[in-house]
Structure formats: structure tokens, C-alpha cells
Amino acid sequence: MVVGLPLPKESAPLSDSPLIIDMRNVAKFFGPFQALTDINFTVRQGERVVVCGPSGSGKSTMIRCINRLEEHDEGTITVDGIELGEDTKDIRAVRQEVGMVFQQFNLFPHLTVLENLTIGPIRVRKMDKAAAEALGRKYLERVHIPEQADKYPSQLSGGQQQRVAIARSLCMEPRIMLFDEPTSALDPEMISEVLEVMVELAESGMTMVCVTHEMGFARRVADRMVFMEAGRIVEEAPPQAFFTNPKSDRVRLFLDQVLEH
């Protein structure tokens, strides 16, 4: 498992690690509206990719295709060696390896925090209850809220709920984590506690794809920036080049807008 094993950046050059996500010529339609056009997007194991762009540019749709919350209409998507298609067993196998954190947390309100964390390991991984609870408590510790195990989600603050959601995904011990605007629904004073957990996760060597407008976070952890507009990938670059010398004017305009504050 990658989680928990610190993987120093220097020791493993990313260009040598295997491709874990491979999207080729992907297109996606919502009725007549084309949400994604000719997406070629790859992620290597251990890589941290930040996806940004104006709203409605297809960022969320793209990462939701990776665990097939959205079905792509054209092209191929291969995740951890499995090509996504109609086979529901394959899809579930991929989903077990791909954690996802949502903008709206989506915690299970009828379960306690600990039950939220253990339901996946118990029902999907068929782990016994005691082992799953030990695992749950370990990850609750990692997101810095071990004392909230027996509360219900509605009793927690937004930042705490989002950290529980991150822990819930980590309990499946995934190889990849997807973040879909994880801080966009949070009050400003709670954003940093969630970002802190995400930075720690990045430093542990987790493969991450984050859709976010948090450019400070992107600068700090990203190996690569991806900029999307109107359903296409417009620019892909290492953060240094992306922030200081973007190739397209559109990226420059976007950066001016988000970095102004």
C-alpha cells in the first residue's frame, strides 16, 4: 500500500513510475451538450496533479469519469490496468482503488463517523469489524479528529466533515485519490484545516488528482498543473512554468483573476 509509506520525491523520478490513469481521446456528452472533447490525460503513480479552469469547463466531469460516476461516450479510460467499460465488476474494482472526496462531503448522515469509515472496509473489503474499526481510528487520527468517532456527521463542522470524508476514502486504502473541489463548500476559516490534511497526504506519496481553485495548495504540492476550458485541456505544465510563464493567454487571464486576492 502506498498510504503510510513516505515516498521521497527524489528517490523515485516520476517519469519512471508507471501510468496509473490513462485517458485517451475521451469525449463526453450530456444530451446535445459536449462536456468533454478529445481529452488525453495521464497520471503516473505517485504524481500530484491539480486541475483548474473556469466553472463549467469540464474539470469535475473529467475526474468523475475516472471512477465512472460519469460514463464517457468516446475514447478509452484505463485505471490501474483496468479499462473502464460496461463490466460492473471492473468498475467496482477500480472504485476500490480510487478514493473520491466531494465538494458536498456526502457523508452518510444515518451513520456515526466511525461507521462512515468502516462501512466500506466491512461491506466491500469484507474485513472483520474489529480490524475495520482499528483502521478507521487510525485514519481518523491522520485527519486529526480521533475524538469525533462516535458523533454523527451533522454534529461536526464543515471542515471536520470534509476530513471525515477524506478518512472514509483512505480507509479503502486506495492507490489514487480524486478531489472534486474539496474546499469550495467550506467557510473560509475551515479551508486551511482541510488543505493541511491534503498536503500531508501528498507528502506521504499518494497519487492525487485535485480539482481546486486553491492556487497556494497547487503551488505547494502539484507536480503538474492542468488547465481546462470548454471541455478541453488547454494547457499542461509544471507549476513553476504554469504560474510564472503560462503559454496561453486564457491561463494568464484566469490566474490574474484567481490570484488577485
Place this chain on the structure above:
Amino acid sequence: MATLRMRRRVMRLLTSRPASIAIYFVLMWGLIELALKGAEAMGYNWQWYRIPQYFYTIGDSGITLGEIPWGLVGTITLSTLAFGLALAIGLLVALLRLSDLIVGRAVARIYLEIVRNMPLLVLLYVFYYVFGPIFGLDRYSASVLCLAVFHGALMSEIFRGGINAVAKGQWEAAKSIGMTTAQIYRYIILPQSIKFMLPPMTGEVVNMIKSSAIVSVIAVVELTTIGRNIISDTYMSFEIWFTIAAVYMAVTLIISIFASYLERRYAVQD
């Protein structure tokens, strides 16, 4: 100005609790008075003293239950069996309607349209006079199946509403940890839809008990059939129908009270 204030004062007085209770009693007294006067006018001979024997008799061997409690047992057994079956049918039909299976959705729609557009009495005749001989159903099985099929259709809509009321994000979160559709329904969606389904489901339990009276037309032993039998022996139609109505009311009121307790309990959870 003054009249407006007067009107408000009168409204407040009329809607106050003591006034409401007084108005209620006056109305009830009026209704009962009307019924009694009417009965008197047609020379009806009230024989309320003969009613208790149909509830219980005290003999040498202790208390023996009369026909009405047995009829009530019949009604409750019939309703419970039919309700259990209707729950299963309702859930199955709701899941079919929400599924990706085109055939499943079509079958569910056809079933719903047929049942919703047919009077319960006709459906009962179909079950008893048509399906009865074909499938060898006795009158009791035919009654249970008919009630289950009829109420299953209504319940499937309650299930569907309850399932749809659960936020879409719950599906996505459960899918993203690799759960199967069956697991998602069982552990995530259905437990959360209970609180949306409880109020209308209670209504269905009450409806089920009330509509179970219809099987008296094919002489299945239950409360209404018992009422008819007693009347054909004694001609005390006023007393017996009042009594039978009161028994139905008592049962359904108890269910409603229990249900509102359950609702409060489930509401506390979030």
C-alpha cells in the same frame, strides 16, 4: 377600526382551547341528538344491553371472547399478511421502476396502471372468481393476494418517493467506495428513506385495515363479515354498525399514535 379589533377578539376567543372543546361537544351532541331523534321517529328499538355479549361472556369457565374480538383478530391477521406481502411487492416494483432494465420498468408501469385504474371490489372479484378457479385459490388466499396486489401498487409509489428523496450525493459516495447497487440500497439509501416513508406508510396501514372490510363480500371471516352475520341474526343494525365502526376507529387510532411516536424517534436522528 373598532369593529376590526372586535372581530379579532372574537376570533381569538373562538380559536382558544376551551372554546374549541365546547364547540366540538356541541357539534357532537347535535349529531347524536339527530341520530337518536331520527331513530326514535322511525320507531327504532335500541338494544345496547345486548351488545357486550358479542365482546365477551362470563361463564363458569371464566371469560369467553365473543364474535367481535374474533372478527378483529381475523381483520388484523388478514391485514398483517396482506401488508407484509404488499411491502415486498411495493419494494420490488419500486426498485424495478428505478432500475436500468427497460423490461422491468415497463412491467412495473403496466402493473401500476392496471391496479390504480381498477376498483378494489372488481379486483377482488377477479382474484376470487377468475384467478381462484385457475390457480386453485381459496377465498382467504384470494383476499390476501388481492389486498397485497392493490396496496403493493400504492406502496411502491411511497418507496419510490422515499428512495428519490435521499440526496444524489449519497449514491455517488457509496459508489465511489465500490459498493454494489444492492449494498447501496440496503446500507445507505433505504435506512435514510425510512423517515420519508413513515408518514405515508402509516396512512397505508390504516387504509389496508379499512379496505380489508371489502372481503366481507366473499364471506371471509373478519370484523365486517361478523357484523353482517350478527345483524342477520338480531336485526340490531344501528348498534352493531356503530360498534363495528368504533372498533375500526380504535385500532386505526392506536396505529396512528404509534406511528407518530416512531416518526419522532426517527426525526431525532439528524
